[in-house]
Structures are given as C-alpha cells and as structure tokens.
Amino acid sequence: MLIPLAVVVIVAALAYAVPAVLLSGKVPPGTRVAGVELGGLPPEAARTRLDAALRERSEQKLTLNAAGERRQVAPAELGLGFDTRATVEAAMAGATTPGGVLRSLFGSRQIQPVVSVDEQRLTAELTSLAKSVDTKPVEGAIRYRGLEPRPVLPKPGRALDVGAASSAVRAAFSDGRTSAELDVREKPAALTADVVRRTASTTARTAVASPLKLAAGGKEAVVSREQLAAGLRFVGDGKGGLRPSFDAREVAPGLAKALLTTPPKDASYQIVKGKPQVIPSRAGRGIDVKALGPAIAQAVADGARRVELPAAERQPRVTTAQAKKLSVREKVSSFTTRHPCCAPRVTNIHRIADLVDGYVVKPGETFSLNGVVGKRDKARGFVEAPMILNNRFVNDVGGGVSQFATTMFNAVFFGGFEDVQHRAHQYYISRYPAGRESTVSYPQPDFRWRNDSPYGVLIKTSYTATSITVDFWSTERYDIESQSSGRYNVKPITELTESGPECIPMEGVEGFAIDVWRIFKKDGKVVRKQRFHTVYDPEPRLTCKGS
Structure with missing residues (x-):
C-alpha cells in the first residue's frame, strides 16, 4: 500500500522539527572545544565550563624560541586570551539547520576555541624580543697591525620576522602548545669578503707606502707612515665598496702646533690698584682641526701625497666674554x-x-x-x-x-x-x-x-x-x-x-x-x-x- 505523499512530508517535517526544537538554545550534542564536552549545555553554562577549563591554558607561560634566545611570557603579556562567548556562539551556529540537526543526532565535532588578540601588545612584546635577537651584520673593514693592512671579513646579521612570529605565537596558543619556534632570517652584509681582501692587498697597502705632507699658510708638516697606519681605517661606503677614514686625534695636537700661523691669545687679567681688569683675548690663525681627518682620508682616496689645508680662525681657550663672567674679584x-x-x-x-x-x-x-x-x-x-x-x-x-x-x-x-x-x-x-x-x-x-x-x-x-x-x-x-x-x-x-x-x-x-x-x-x-x-x-x- 502506498503511503500518501502528505504523510511522508509530515513525518519528515516532524523528524526535523522535533529535534530542532529540542536543540534550540543549547550547544549541539557531541560538541567538544579543546577536549571539553559542551554538548547539551545552554550558552551561559557552556561559557562557565569553558572558562574553567581554559583558565590553566590562559595562565600557562609560552616559551618563545628565536635563534637560541629563550623567553617565557604569560599569554596576557602577549595580549592573548580566549573569547569563550564567541567560541560558544560558533559552536551553536547552524545547530537548527537540517545539516546541524543531522550532525547532532548522528555525529560529533571538535572546534578550536576563538583566540582574542591585542595586536598592539603582541607586536610590542615581539619587538622587544627582537632587540635581544637581532644583530647587525659585521661589515668588512681594514685595520693595520704596524704597517701591515689586516682585513676584517664581513659576517651576516639576523633579524626576527615579527609578522611571521605573530602568526606562530597565535597558532601555538590556540593549539595548546607551550612553546613557539619563531622565524629568524639572515641579514647579509653589504660588502663581500672578496672586496675586502682585494682592497687590503692594493689600496690599503699603497696608502701607507710613504709619508703624507700637509701644508697650510706657508708652513709644512709630515704625517709619517706609522702615524698614517695608526689612524687609518677602511670602512664600508654604503655602495658595496670600502672608503678610507682617518682618526686624527693622535696627530692633531702636533700638527695644529706645527701649522699654526698666528697663535690665539687667551683672555687674562692685570691687577690695577688691587683689582683685576680683563685683558682681551685674540683669535689666531691655523688649521681647522676638525677638518684634518676628512682631509687626510680624502688624500688617501685620491692617491695624493700632499694636502693643502685651508687656514681657519683659531679661538682662544678663554675668550674676553668668558673672562668678564668668571667673577675673578x-x-x-x-x-x-x-x-x-x-x-x-x-x-x-x-x-x-x-x-x-x-x-x-x-x-x-x-x-x-x-x-x-x-x-x-x-x-x-x-x-x-x-x-x-x-x-x-x-x-x-x-x-x-x-x-x-x-x-x-x-x-x-x-x-x-x-x-x-x-x-x-x-x-x-x-x-x-x-x-x-x-x-x-x-x-x-x-x-x-x-x-x-x-x-x-x-x-x-x-x-x-x-x-x-x-x-x-x-x-x-x-x-x-x-x-x-x-x-x-x-x-x-x-x-x-x-x-x-x-x-x-x-x-x-x-x-x-x-x-x-x-x-x-x-x-x-x-x-x-x-x-x-x-x-x-x-x-x-x-x-x-x-x-
């Protein structure tokens, strides 16, 4: 005997409607979040159970590993937490649809808890970690041992990838892991070892092959080979090559004295009727000491063995204006x-x-x-x-x-x-x-x-x-x-x-x-x-x- 179509429809409707009504307002049966059974619980009860279950994970510190640097940080310090309200809502979503009813009656499901992230706080903590992890590349250079140029070969640096690290930390926290491996990428040096070695065997050796003469205001002085080597370095020029740099601190006093055209005169005092009266200072003429290092470096770069330095005004150690304010009474x-x-x-x-x-x-x-x-x-x-x-x-x-x-x-x-x-x-x-x-x-x-x-x-x-x-x-x-x-x-x-x-x-x-x-x-x-x-x-x- 054939069952009327209307009966079939009514039975099917009842088969869906009755469970749907029964499941309405509750977490579907068989629903587990992070191993916690929430099926059949109303939303508030489900959140309460989930809060209790996830509390330990929320407080357990995460170990962040980056290039041998280890740092243990509480999730809250990273701006991480669990949004149990959103998690329960996600668990209940679609529960009363036909598919949801079937899954509740005949199946089960596992869902991940929804993670809340304070992006600003997470980025700040990872940036702080990066300060301990990041290293600058060692750029190649040339120094001297005696008169012999010695190459300092370049070495790469490293940098924490903050963006990738953020994703790795979220995933570890969400999965319940206690550590996260963070990606550190290599930062290559601008110079190559070949450039450093080649410069050391050519330009750097020629630079100290003979003394350098300096001239200013009709006077001359000599920077010896040993003095050149003591102050000279070759450093990166930012373009993949090396440039000379000269530290003139050791030679500056002697050269300033030798190339002094007119010595400056400090302000002083004469005693007149038992009272000090200011004797004015006088500026002198000589080389600009601050320009000495760059001038010698440029001469080395140009291959010159004689440098003409412009004369500059040399200020006295004590000026007239200063003397008037010193309260010498x-x-x-x-x-x-x-x-x-x-x-x-x-x-x-x-x-x-x-x-x-x-x-x-x-x-x-x-x-x-x-x-x-x-x-x-x-x-x-x-x-x-x-x-x-x-x-x-x-x-x-x-x-x-x-x-x-x-x-x-x-x-x-x-x-x-x-x-x-x-x-x-x-x-x-x-x-x-x-x-x-x-x-x-x-x-x-x-x-x-x-x-x-x-x-x-x-x-x-x-x-x-x-x-x-x-x-x-x-x-x-x-x-x-x-x-x-x-x-x-x-x-x-x-x-x-x-x-x-x-x-x-x-x-x-x-x-x-x-x-x-x-x-x-x-x-x-x-x-x-x-x-x-x-x-x-x-x-x-x-x-x-x-x-």
Whole structure:
C-alpha cells in the first residue's frame, strides 16, 4: 500500500522539527572545544565550563624560541586570551539547520576555541624580543697591525620576522602548545669578503707606502707612515665598496702646533690698584682641526701625497666674554717659598713662573702643570740643575722646578681648591713646609688640581732673586687653616761614599712620617677637614771622593 505523499512530508517535517526544537538554545550534542564536552549545555553554562577549563591554558607561560634566545611570557603579556562567548556562539551556529540537526543526532565535532588578540601588545612584546635577537651584520673593514693592512671579513646579521612570529605565537596558543619556534632570517652584509681582501692587498697597502705632507699658510708638516697606519681605517661606503677614514686625534695636537700661523691669545687679567681688569683675548690663525681627518682620508682616496689645508680662525681657550663672567674679584690665596740666590735652578724656577703667569683656570677645569708647561728643554730657556733621580741628585734640564710646584700646591691648599694629583719629595727639604709640598717631573709625576668652584681662578706669579710667589685670584669661598702632627716613625741617616764625576754630595736628612690637616671654615665654623699623610725616606749623607 502506498503511503500518501502528505504523510511522508509530515513525518519528515516532524523528524526535523522535533529535534530542532529540542536543540534550540543549547550547544549541539557531541560538541567538544579543546577536549571539553559542551554538548547539551545552554550558552551561559557552556561559557562557565569553558572558562574553567581554559583558565590553566590562559595562565600557562609560552616559551618563545628565536635563534637560541629563550623567553617565557604569560599569554596576557602577549595580549592573548580566549573569547569563550564567541567560541560558544560558533559552536551553536547552524545547530537548527537540517545539516546541524543531522550532525547532532548522528555525529560529533571538535572546534578550536576563538583566540582574542591585542595586536598592539603582541607586536610590542615581539619587538622587544627582537632587540635581544637581532644583530647587525659585521661589515668588512681594514685595520693595520704596524704597517701591515689586516682585513676584517664581513659576517651576516639576523633579524626576527615579527609578522611571521605573530602568526606562530597565535597558532601555538590556540593549539595548546607551550612553546613557539619563531622565524629568524639572515641579514647579509653589504660588502663581500672578496672586496675586502682585494682592497687590503692594493689600496690599503699603497696608502701607507710613504709619508703624507700637509701644508697650510706657508708652513709644512709630515704625517709619517706609522702615524698614517695608526689612524687609518677602511670602512664600508654604503655602495658595496670600502672608503678610507682617518682618526686624527693622535696627530692633531702636533700638527695644529706645527701649522699654526698666528697663535690665539687667551683672555687674562692685570691687577690695577688691587683689582683685576680683563685683558682681551685674540683669535689666531691655523688649521681647522676638525677638518684634518676628512682631509687626510680624502688624500688617501685620491692617491695624493700632499694636502693643502685651508687656514681657519683659531679661538682662544678663554675668550674676553668668558673672562668678564668668571667673577675673578679678589686674591683668595698666596704663598711664597725661598731659596738661595743665583744657582742654575733659580733660572728654571723663574722660567716656569713666567710660562704660568696669567693663566686662567675655568670652573670645573683641572690644571696640569705638565700639560700647561710641557717638557722642560733648553730651547725654551730651561737649564741643567740638580734633581732627585733614583735616590741620588743628578743634573737634568729643568731641575729645581719642583719648588714652583710646591709653591703652587700651597696656593691651592689655602685657596680651598681640589687636590687631584701631587707627590711629595722622596726626601724632606727644609725650605718647604713638611707634608705640604709637591715634586714634579716630565711626564710624571705631574702636579694637578681642579677648580671645583663656580668662579674662574687667575694664577699670578712673581719672584725675586731669593723667592718665588704664587697668587690665586678668584672669589673667596673658605677660610683655610693648616694643622700638623709631630714627626713620627723617624728613621736615621745612613753614611755613604761614592766616586766619579757625576757624584753630587748629599747632606743627609732623617726620614719621618707626618700628617697635615686642611681645615675649611665658613663664617668661623668648621665645615670640613682633609688629611694629607706624607712619608719621607731618610736621605743618606753622601760623600763624593775624587775619581
């Protein structure tokens, strides 16, 4: 018997409608999200179950691996999370369609949780990781060992692909993995090893084959092969080749002096009726030191062995305008030491005093006696005189200038300025205050002090046949007093006899230790004390016998 078509349609409609009504408003049976069964649950219950199930995954740190760099980061720090509302909605989508009803009645399905992403936060975290991972390529270069050019071969760098890394991190989080491998790509160097080797064997070798002459304002100077090699490098030119670069810092002082047409003159002061008045500065003419390195590099690039440098104005260290603002108003300290008349050492004391007279030390500057005066030589008026060397008196050009250093040390001491470097004499010399004196030689030991005041310091020197005086002019800050301990750890004189034309007799002085305190006062109150500890060796009594 044939079943009427209308009955078939009604049965089919009921077969679809009844399950559809029953499934309406619930997650279809057999639906699992990340292994969590949600089938048959209403949306709120499904979200609650899913939130609980995914909480551990949301808090479990992800290990990001990139070129050996490992970083553990919480998903929230990466801007990652699970959108359980969207996940449940996706699970329920199409549940009441014929296909959805059939799948619910006769099948099951697995769906991935919907991941929420804060793009800005994820990119920022990966960019931070990239700073630890990325390396710049080592561009090829050429340096010198002695006069021999040595190639530095290029090496590639690397860079984290942030875009690809973002996708890898999302996928790992979505899949429930605890780590993600991030793609790092190679960044090639601009230069090739062949270019570096070829340049080293040709251009770089020729560059130091002979000295380079520099000329300016009618004067000439030479940069030796060794000086060229010490400052010369070949670096990438950005076009796949190498270009010369010269660091002129080592040669600049000597060349600036040799090619100086007119020396600049610092502003200073003259004392008129007990008041300092500014003596204006004067600009000089010489080479532009900043242009020296590029000029030498260009000569090397051009294959030239002579460079004509344009003259430029050379500004003084202390300008007139600066001097007017330094508050040099009054004498803040003065010290005098005495000596016998007319010995060769007196010539040296007077000569160094003349070289330092009128020098202005700006606020914050450190004054170096060797730096300002330079090596003592006969060309500048210094003569041979006795000095202490290797425990004996010997004759040397510039001997005796330690008396000037001692006199200046005491001006620094009573002016309240910072002692940076001083060394007492090996043996005590009775014309100096014990524990408050300084020796000096070239290049070491030096005598250095710092103007730690906000004012300028003018150094004025004067002398007689039997004395040397150093005055400091500035703005007074402190009243300074000196206190000394008694002598202790006294060591006796030893007796020695030597012979030979170079022997200089020594009278002999006991050795001892002594402490000196510098006491800083303001408005009559002590604000600071500074201790100076000095130990003197015993000076032997040396008798010279004729050879």
